Amino acid sequence: MIEIEQLRYVRLGTRNLPAAIDFAQRILGLQLIERTEEQATFRSDFRDHTLVYEAGDPATQSIGLEVRTRAALERAVAALAANGITATPGDAAALARRKARDMASFRDHSGNRFELVVRPETSGWRYFPARDAGVTGLAAVALRTTANGDDEALWTTLFNGRVSDWVGDAAFIRFDDAHHRLALHPSARAGVLAIEYAVEGLNQVMQASYFLQSAQVKIVHGPGRRPSSDQIFLTFAGPDDMLFSYVAEGARIADESAHRPRQFPRKRESFCAWGSESTVPEFAVSEN
Amino acid sequence: MIDLQRVCYVRLGTRDLEGATRFATDVLGLEIGEVAKDTVYFKSDEREHTLCYVEGDPRDQAVAFEVGSRAALAAAAGELERLGHAVHAGTAGEAEARKVREFIAFADPSGNRIELVWRPGHSGVRYHGTRDAGITGFSHVGLCTTDAARDEAFWTRVCNARVSDRVGDAPLLRINEVHHSIALFPTDRAGIQHINHQVESADDVMRSYRFLSERQVRIVFGPGRHPSSSAKFLYFEGPDGMVFEYSSGVKMIADELLYRERQLSFDPRGFCEWGAKPDVAEFRN
Numbered sequence: 395m396i397e398i399e400q401l402r403y404v405r406l407g408t409r410n411l412p413a414a415i416d417f418a419q420r421i422l423g424l425q426l427i428e429r430t431e432e433q434a435t436f437r438s439d440f441r442d443h444t445l446v447y448e449a450g451d452p453a454t455q456s457i458g459l460e461v462r463t464r465a466a467l468e469r470a471v472a473a474l475a476a477n478g479i480t481a482t483p484g485d486a487a488a489l490a491r492r493k494a495r496d497m498a499s500f501r502d503h504s505g506n507r508f509e510l511v512v513r514p515e516t517s518g519w520r521y522f523p524a525r526d527a528g529v530t531g532l533a534a535v536a537l538r539t540t541a542n543g544d545d546e547a548l549w550t551t552l553f554n555g556r557v558s559d560w561v562g563d564a565a566f567i568r569f570d571d572a573h574h575r576l577a578l579h580p581s582a583r584a585g586v587l588a589i590e591y592a593v594e595g596l597n598q599v600m601q602a603s604y605f606l607q608s609a610q611v612k613i614v615h616g617p618g619r620r621p622s623s624d625q626i627f628l629t630f631a632g633p634d635d636m637l638f639s640y641v642a643e644g645a646r647i648a649d650e651s652a653h654r655p656r657q658f659p660r661k662r663e664s665f666c667a668w669g670s671e672s673t674v675p676e677f678a679v680s681e682n
Numbered sequence: 683m684i685d686l687q688r689v690c691y692v693r694l695g696t697r698d699l700e701g702a703t704r705f706a707t708d709v710l711g712l713e714i715g716e717v718a719k720d721t722v723y724f725k726s727d728e729r730e731h732t733l734c735y736v737e738g739d740p741r742d743q744a745v746a747f748e749v750g751s752r753a754a755l756a757a758a759a760g761e762l763e764r765l766g767h768a769v770h771a772g773t774a775g776e777a778e779a780r781k782v783r784e785f786i787a788f789a790d791p792s793g794n795r796i797e798l799v800w801r802p803g804h805s806g807v808r809y810h811g812t813r814d815a816g817i818t819g820f821s822h823v824g825l826c827t828t829d830a831a832r833d834e835a836f837w838t839r840v841c842n843a844r845v846s847d848r849v850g851d852a853p854l855l856r857i858n859e860v861h862h863s864i865a866l867f868p869t870d871r872a873g874i875q876h877i878n879h880q881v882e883s884a885d886d887v888m889r890s891y892r893f894l895s896e897r898q899v900r901i902v903f904g905p906g907r908h909p910s911s912s913a914k915f916l917y918f919e920g921p922d923g924m925v926f927e928y929s930s931g932v933k934m935i936a937d938e939l940l941y942r943e944r945q946l947s948f949d950p951r952g953f954c955e956w957g958a959k960p961d962v963a964e965f966r967n
Contacts, residue, residue, distance in 0.1 A: 596884055600905065600907065600956040601955075605957060608957070617905075668891070669888075669889055669892030670892060
């Protein structure tokens, strides 16, 4: 079993890099760290960067997960190969762009692209954004899956992922004491559904809801509270139809032996305990 | 000095007792305590009633405060008469209709009808709302004032109220540890400006926001958070244009010596630190 140490970053392609940079700074509230012709990196916490926009096809998306050593990376590559999944090592240029010492990338059964990285950089300088959104860090990534059971099994058998809860067949998978770092939502296609940033608390989520409305950003779900993770959330649309969420509070699972994954029905109330509705297909539930 | 101990109840006249009752139960989430001829009593906490609707003119509104003893009630009557307020001593029948042992009624300088009551009825049965709004109890009233400085002086000098904060010229007044039990809002009329019930948590405020929105109840302010009392709030409109508020997390002022009132701006930022803008006449310039 391979230990995932941390969720590190999300890389997103975009046709309009300046617009994406504007969104990440002015709306989302991240700090621009480096900008080249090809990519812009953004900081949200102690990590050098947690979001990257690169010039290119918006369908090019990858999620960076940290493994601790080169040996762990090699074991992961072998384990994936044994399960019929080919992992490709990154070249020097790819490593330099990611500020990591080693990496291998692979696709899950749905086609979502992951990058396992060794020794990605931490910043000695704290995060200092232009807008006071109260962001405390990258918290989770919600993914679409077309092979829910198989993708879930990938994280829970080859890797150290544990299912914290299910809502219908959507699985919330944790790697540390946070309720989830990956959420797999059954869908008709693959791809990143939402990138979730933690904020300090309720005040920041609610301030964001008024701020985003005044900035005419489309809010697609919330403000609300997830009965599963107990997180307060607000989900809104960014460039290239990518969703972003602010999340706050939420359950920590400190005692592994005491937690049992719970099955919630696929109902609107299972996604929001405050009663907010969503038109996002993965969260939308036809009441019948 | 009239020693007000806590805010007790609100009495509201209405031309549509049935409609008002439906609002108080199905929307607001109160429990019917008793239905009498022309009057419906509602429970929100451990008290026998904290709101009652009476068949009649919607302009007939009264708010009641509890005093500690019969002697205090008599002394208050004397003090008010000395200051030129006409004091009505409640009859036995009127006291019974208010579920109190004795009371007096008078008008504050703006003309708001105030009742001082002795031994208001406590209920042996706990409150169980019609819907799960998370209400923990009736907590404060906003009162209209035609002269904020004059009325602040009345409540703080003739009575025992202390200013906890001011939003513009509107004083938020405490009579116990709760940040405010009375708030005075400058306007050109007398009357109750809003009625507040506390709910358990911000979750309840937000759940009610969705619940009320879905039922086309007019939300007039919020969800938001007051920089003054730090309470999370939601204001909405009830029968006869009365504004009701749910809030959670009101500040308690335990140490009178350490606390100092603050001046907040009379604009949306002074009323809400989340960015909500009020659609309430008395909260706007």
